[in-house]
Amino acid sequence: xxxxxxxxxxxxxxxxxxxxxxxxxxxxxxxxxIDPSVEKQRAxxxxxxxxxxxxxxxxxxxxxxxxxxxxxxxxxxHQRCSTGTYIYERSARIKYAATLNTYVCAYAFxxxxxxxxxxxxxxxxxxxxxxxxxxxxxxxGYLRQHILKNGQFHDVYIFEHLKEDWEKEHHPxxxxxxxxxxxxx
Amino acid sequence: MMNRKxxxxxxxxxxELEPGSLHEEDVLFELAAWDSIAFLSVIAxxxxxxxFVPAGEQLENIKxxxxxxxLVEQRLTK
Numbered sequence: 001x002x003x004x005x006x007x008x009x010x011x012x013x014x015x016x017x018x019x020x021x022x023x024x025x026x027x028x029x030x031x032x033x034i035d036p037s038v039e040k041q042r043a044x045x046x047x048x049x050x051x052x053x054x055x056x057x058x059x060x061x062x063x064x065x066x067x068x069x070x071x072x073x074x075x076x077x078h079q080r081c082s083t084g085t086y087i088y089e090r091s092a093r094i095k096y097a098a099t100l101n102t103y104v105c106a107y108a109f110x111x112x113x114x115x116x117x118x119x120x121x122x123x124x125x126x127x128x129x130x131x132x133x134x135x136x137x138x139x140x141g142y143l144r145q146h147i148l149k150n151g152q153f154h155d156v157y158i159f160e161h162l163k164e165d166w167e168k169e170h171h172p173x174x175x176x177x178x179x180x181x182x183x184x185x
Numbered sequence: 186m187m188n189r190k191x192x193x194x195x196x197x198x199x200x201e202l203e204p205g206s207l208h209e210e211d212v213l214f215e216l217a218a219w220d221s222i223a224f225l226s227v228i229a230x231x232x233x234x235x236x237f238v239p240a241g242e243q244l245e246n247i248k249x250x251x252x253x254x255x256l257v258e259q260r261l262t263k
Contacts, residue, residue, distance in 0.1 A: 002245060091214060097221035098228045098244040127222060134225040170238035172228075177241065 003096055003103065004181045005057040005069060012058050013042040015065055019088055028125040030147050052076070055112075057182070059087060059100075066092040069104060071112060079115040081108055101135045102171045106178035109163045111185045116162050122147060123155040136169055137161040187234075192254055195234075199226045209251040227253060235260060 008016065019025055021036050033040070048054060053074045059067035067087035074081040083104050087093040108114045119137065121128050133139070137159035145153035179185050187195065189209075197207050200216075200223040213219045232238050239256045247253055 093221055094214060094219065094224060095245055097224040098239075099241045102241070127220075130222050131225065134222070134229050170232050170236075172238050172241040172244050 002062055003099065004060050004183070005103070005107075006060060006183045008045055008048065008056040008058055008068075010042045010045050012065075013038050013045055015058070016045070016068065017041040019068060019086070022088075025086055025088070028122055028128065030120075030122070030149065032149070059085075061092045061095070064092075071108060073118075074112060074114070076113075079113060080118055081112055081114045082118050082120065083108060084119075099172050101131075102173045103178050103181055105135075105161065105166055106171075106173070106175050107182060107185065109166060110175050111179075111182070114163065116160055118158065118160045120146075121157045121159065123157065129157055132157075132159045135161065136165070138165075187257075189254055189258075192257060193250070195230065196227055196250070196253065199223070199230055207250055209249065209254065211250045212248060213250065213253070214248075231257060 017033075017036055017038055020033060020041070026032055045056075048056060054070065054072050055074070056068065056070045058065050059069060066089055067085065070084045072082045072084065085100060085104060087096060087100070105117065108117050117137070119132065120143075121132060123129075138161065139157060140160050141158035143156045143158065146156040147154040193207055193209070194204060197204055200218045202218055213224075228238060228244070235257060237260050239260070243256060247256075
């Protein structure tokens with residue numbers, strides 16, 4: 001199996017900090033880290049162990065760490081969550097462009113038992129807005145001046161994807177294949 | 186039923202390239218226009234036009250335009 005996902009551990013702190021502070025990554029995130037350091041990153045990773053509402057993974061292409069996935073706002077009561085992904089290197093980003101979202105959605109729907117994925121995307125992140133539409137996520141809202149970052153307000157698009165809709169669509173992988181790719185499923 | 190030339194033209198249109206600019210031996214990764222959106226747009230077109238999405242292993246190992254075209258041919262000859 002080429003693509004697989006390992007739960008984030010303290011050993012990933014340095015790598016995640018490098019990605020999380022790269023302007024190419026951070027420019028589309030809602031917040032920037034304040035006084036970032038490996039120690040703070042490690043402490044954040046340690047804190048995840050006690051959280052029911054958040055899970056994070058490093059994405060591996062064979063043995064190479066190439067990106068990050070998070071499942072946030074995991075709500076067991078209402079069976080929904082939000083997702084965030086990035087693949088750092090262009091070659092891996094393109095290679096897995098047609099399959100990555102299937103891994104993410106299958107994990108959310110069949111392992112986290114979510115009924116819905118809700119994602120918020122900053123207006124300036126045009127690529128991800130286009131990708132959400134190609135994933136067949138439904139545009140359900142547009143929030144004006146929703147995020148204040150570096151002294152400027154930013155508008156945000158909201159997309160949702162229901163499990164029942166996802167199950168009617170064609171996907172490149174089945175759930176069993178996705179299951180094998182995660183180290184905690 | 187589309188022939189190879191028509192399929193190539195459709196791919197050019199989807200990824201917003203000039204007609205006749207793509208060749209089967211072209212390496213996708215070397216094309217400036219080939220990115221995640223282009224890739225997903227072609228697969229969405231296959232799904233809409235031919236009612237199928239190729240298997241993950243095939244998609245993750247595509248290297249050239251010829252590989253992309255072959256996905257449809259393999260499907261239609263099944």
